[in-house]
Amino acid sequence: MLDWEKIFATRSARMRASEIRELLKLLEQPDIISFAGGIPDPALFPAEDFKAAYADIMSGPQVGAALQYSVSEGFLPLREWLRGEMAKIGIECGTENIFIVSGSQQGLDYLGKLFLSPGDTALVNWPTYLGALQAFNAYEPNYDQLTPNGNRTPASYLETAAAKGGRPKFAYLSVDFANPTGETVDFEGRKKVLELAEELDIAVIEDAAYQSLRFDGTPVPPILSLEIAQKGGIDETRTIYCGSFSKTLAPGLRVGWVVANSAVIRKLVLMKQAADLHSSTINQMAIAHVAARGFDAQVAKIKAAYSARRDAMLAALSRYMPEGTSWTKPEGGMFIWITLPEGADGADLLAKAIVQEKIAFVPGKAFYADGSGANHIRLSFSCANEATIEEGIKRLGRLVSSEMKAAA
Amino acid sequence: MLDWEKIFATRSARMRASEIRELLKLLEQPDIISFAGGIPDPALFPAEDFKAAYADIMSGPQVGAALQYSVSEGFLPLREWLRGEMAKIGIECGTENIFIVSGSQQGLDYLGKLFLSPGDTALVNWPTYLGALQAFNAYEPNYDQLTPNGNRTPASYLETAAAKGGRPKFAYLSVDFANPTGETVDFEGRKKVLELAEELDIAVIEDAAYQSLRFDGTPVPPILSLEIAQKGGIDETRTIYCGSFSKTLAPGLRVGWVVANSAVIRKLVLMKQAADLHSSTINQMAIAHVAARGFDAQVAKIKAAYSARRDAMLAALSRYMPEGTSWTKPEGGMFIWITLPEGADGADLLAKAIVQEKIAFVPGKAFYADGSGANHIRLSFSCANEATIEEGIKRLGRLVSSEMKAAA
Incomplete structure (x- = not known):
């Protein structure tokens, strides 16, 4: 049998499955609150x-x-x-x-x-x-x-x-x-x-x-x-x-x-x-x-929905996230970026988040060309309603607080 | 201003406009009989x-x-x-x-x-x-x-x-x-x-x-x-x-x-x-x-139409093409490949074909990785009806015959 690795182009070594993407595939369970997606809300499609x-x-x-x-x-x-x-x-x-x-x-x-x-x-x-x-x-x-x-x-x-x-x-x-x-x-x-x-x-x-x-x-x-x-x-x-x-x-x-x-x-x-x-x-x-x-009416519709979700997420983050964490205040789009204390690891946190709190997000490391950035996580607010956002961020705050206490 | 050639990847040197494609763009005139296309007949789309x-x-x-x-x-x-x-x-x-x-x-x-x-x-x-x-x-x-x-x-x-x-x-x-x-x-x-x-x-x-x-x-x-x-x-x-x-x-x-x-x-x-x-x-x-x-009914419909066109083109080629030329007898598809005498040039022939006979086809050279094959031309039968095929091949035969006489 042909040893494919022998004849693939050198570039193929850099085409690897993303561990995170594979993990997130497992999350399509209805009882998980996911802020991982980063896709538009299909309910808003024209x-x-x-x-x-x-x-x-x-x-x-x-x-x-x-x-x-x-x-x-x-x-x-x-x-x-x-x-x-x-x-x-x-x-x-x-x-x-x-x-x-x-x-x-x-x-x-x-x-x-x-x-x-x-x-x-x-x-x-x-x-x-x-x-x-x-x-x-x-x-x-x-x-x-x-x-x-x-x-x-x-x-x-x-x-x-x-x-x-x-x-x-x-x-x-x-x-x-x-x-x-x-x-x-x-x-x-x-x-x-x-x-x-x-x-x-x-x-x-x-x-x-x-x-x-x-x-x-x-x-x-x-x-x-x-x-x-x-x-x-x-x-x-x-x-x-x-x-x-x-x-x-x-x-x-x-x-x-x-x-x-x-x-x-x-x-x-x-x-x-x-x-x-x-x-x-x-x-x-x-x-x-x-x-x-x-086009303009459609964009206005999406912005109204997403901005309400962003507001809900920012309000919940203020309410539930512990001292020592911070996050961006986006003026648009779909994402909020959380900075955890130095030494925290977003991938470890995700593993616990899924099991302990049934929530999901994307660990930050994947977005760094040099593999740094472990103490960040990405949240998307595009696909959850306000009540779900409140509940999900409450769980996230609880988990992060308990992790920070354990590390202290 | 940025000299783009300086920063393009080396591969970009091999991305060149096809002369033939540029030429064929000029052919979208209704009075040209074109066998150049190689695209399916839109009248047969389901x-x-x-x-x-x-x-x-x-x-x-x-x-x-x-x-x-x-x-x-x-x-x-x-x-x-x-x-x-x-x-x-x-x-x-x-x-x-x-x-x-x-x-x-x-x-x-x-x-x-x-x-x-x-x-x-x-x-x-x-x-x-x-x-x-x-x-x-x-x-x-x-x-x-x-x-x-x-x-x-x-x-x-x-x-x-x-x-x-x-x-x-x-x-x-x-x-x-x-x-x-x-x-x-x-x-x-x-x-x-x-x-x-x-x-x-x-x-x-x-x-x-x-x-x-x-x-x-x-x-x-x-x-x-x-x-x-x-x-x-x-x-x-x-x-x-x-x-x-x-x-x-x-x-x-x-x-x-x-x-x-x-x-x-x-x-x-x-x-x-x-x-x-x-x-x-x-x-x-x-x-x-x-x-x-x-799927099967659609394929049957296309095959019936294209095979009649192939038959018409093969019959017309037998009727009008001079001694010393030959062509393939495809059992399907869209194309017939013509071999002209050694020394003939399909690109020269196309230039004359457009002006003198108002017909078009693709010169063979473009299909050879080594740039040989000048004495071939490609005809497509997919988009012309039988009467047009008859007339177009008659003109092609007339042109090729006169070119061969001139070369002799």
């Missing part, structure tokens, strides 16, 4: 709108086109709608700057593929979106730390990278209510990331998956919009913006988008032609149909 | 069945699941249906051996990603499916020739490969009515490919995209079925089978599948989790809905 969209498409003159192969760039009316949305947040561009992908996860995979040769360096936050690390891992990079404010010491940094034989290629960051922290990079931080990218002469990948889900506070302009304002046009920029319909309309259709200067978009289109030809034609049409008729 | 499928899904209890994230392995009822189909052609396996991809093109991309490190060797036919070369190119392999019968001289071959620093990883071949030749690998040829793979200790990628579209002749068992029979079970095999719904139901949903031993499937699932999470949930449900209710 199901009637999608039903009407598929019915219209399948009854209309475009039915043949909906079922047929289509162009790798993406469905033009959807890209035209996105051009209007992008303009509203300061990203003036043409449809030739907008590329449709099968979810923004695919955008991250393609960007890793476009930029990373083995040994190249990707700058990421500690912690960062786990899915980005997984996507980039396939291209065998090194990681180095991008601080939340973009600060680094480029000269010494470049020496280190050169000594390792690689070259920094991009800084990746999630800018609004990031997964896992819920934090937003402020205006100054965004400018500093751009400055760093200029100094290092690298690209910026701006993951804006949660951007529409701001509940309160003041919107911060996208890095790409700052750069367009500085440079005078999108084709002069180094920032690549990744958007998603998964958190606003529905993830099951797998539709997201990338906005960038046309040199990058042209390469991504060639890459997609070779990798999966194009994203589902009918789903792109359905997204365009629903977005054009009710 | 549009009513898909309309009913989407309506049922969006009105039923699974609507939330249809719009939600789902598992990377693929929708279980679809994999169960496929298990039954695979068993009918001698591929006995479990659902853990079946993996859903976003079109079989994605299967090829993932297999390139799983096996190929830069400099490794992929064995392919001269000519082979252009999309496979494009998918594999991203992983920077060398190519070497796999003859239609799988013959090679492994010992000397391995020495050459070792001298180049790479290692052969797999033999890729399209087995039934292949794109571009329309030819089928016979029983002996399939056994020889397997023997070669055993000697070289490499995998076999069996592209079966057209398998269901056999109009006449005797079906040849898939290589994977031969190997399962030899070895006693799928988990002992080295053959990876790629299937597609694009030629039978519809390409616009982007649903295909891969069947292999579970060691390979597990790696592919991890890869997909990192690359795009999963294929569209709702589309997998729609495909499962339509396939379960009428």
Whole structure:
């Protein structure tokens, strides 16, 4: 029998099952209160709108086109709608700057593929979106730390990278209510990331998956919009913006988008032609149909529900979590990030949480490229109602308190 | 401004726009008779069945699941249906051996990603499916020739490969009515490919995209079925089978599948989790809905239409093509492959064909990993009716005859 490990590519060594993901699979029991998920609440999907969209498409003159192969760039009316949305947040561009992908996860995979040769360096936050690390891992990079404010010491940094034989290629960051922290990079931080990218002469990948889900506070302009304002046009920029319909309309259709200067978009289109030809034609049409008729109303509905849940979770955390713990106060999104005392281990805590308190969350370590961050946990408030949140956080507070007493 | 070429990965040098594809974009004029496409006839799509499928899904209890994230392995009822189909052609396996991809093109991309490190060797036919070369190119392999019968001289071959620093990883071949030749690998040829793979200790990628579209002749068992029979079970095999719904139901949903031993499937699932999470949930449900209710009837409908078109094209070729040319007689699929006299150039012929005769086809060179094959052209019969085929081949015969006279 063939010894597969002998013929797999070297990159396959970095494709490993996540222990956490395997553990969480076991949690789909109704008596567990789970804050682990990080997925949108299906009760809030615009199901009637999608039903009407598929019915219209399948009854209309475009039915043949909906079922047929289509162009790798993406469905033009959807890209035209996105051009209007992008303009509203300061990203003036043409449809030739907008590329449709099968979810923004695919955008991250393609960007890793476009930029990373083995040994190249990707700058990421500690912690960062786990899915980005997984996507980039396939291209065998090194990681180095991008601080939340973009600060680094480029000269010494470049020496280190050169000594390792690689070259920094991009800084990746999630800018609004990031997964896992819920934090937003402020205006100054965004400018500093751009400055760093200029100094290092690298690209910026701006993951804006949660951007529409701001509940309160003041919107911060996208890095790409700052750069367009500085440079005078999108084709002069180094920032690549990744958007998603998964958190606003529905993830099951797998539709997201990338906005960038046309040199990058042209390469991504060639890459997609070779990798999966194009994203589902009918789903792109359905997204365009629903977005054009009710995107803002749908976003308002989700924000109302999620912000009430965030409020409930923050209130419960204040009530039940012991001294010595802290947490973020996100202005949107789906996540709150808890910092436990030094020495605490989120993975150990999860094992006890499941058995003793029947609650679940994600231990923080998985989000760190260097494997640090054990004393953090991620909570998602997107899929639980307020009463469940109250009960779940009460249990979490009880467990953390008793663990801290035991450790003292 | 950032010099993108400086920071793109080395692989990006192999992502180039196909001249032919660019040329063919110009051909979407109604007065051109095109045999270039290679896409299914949209008039034959089971549009009513898909309309009913989407309506049922969006009105039923699974609507939330249809719009939600789902598992990377693929929708279980679809994999169960496929298990039954695979068993009918001698591929006995479990659902853990079946993996859903976003079109079989994605299967090829993932297999390139799983096996190929830069400099490794992929064995392919001269000519082979252009999309496979494009998918594999991203992983920077060398190519070497796999003859239609799988013959090679492994010992000397391995020495050459070792001298180049790479290692052969797999033999890729399209087995039934292949794109571009329309030819089928016979029983002996399939056994020889397997023997070669055993000697070289490499995998076999069996592209079966057209398998269901056999109009006449005797079906040849898939290589994977031969190997399962030899070895006693799928988990002992080295053959990876790629299937597609694009030629039978519809390409616009982007649903295909891969069947292999579970060691390979597990790696592919991890890869997909990192690359795009999963294929569209709702589309997998729609495909499962339509396939379960009428796959065989749909395939029968397509075969009746395409076989009449093939017959018309073969008859017209006999009538109009001059001495000194030859062509394949496919038992199914969508393509006929024309061999022109040595020295002829399909690309030159296309340029003249468009201007002088208002017909189009694909020059053969693009399908050769070594850039040879200039004296071939590919014709597709899938999208033209019999009268158009007659007229188009008449024009082709006239052009080729006059070119051959001019060259004589």
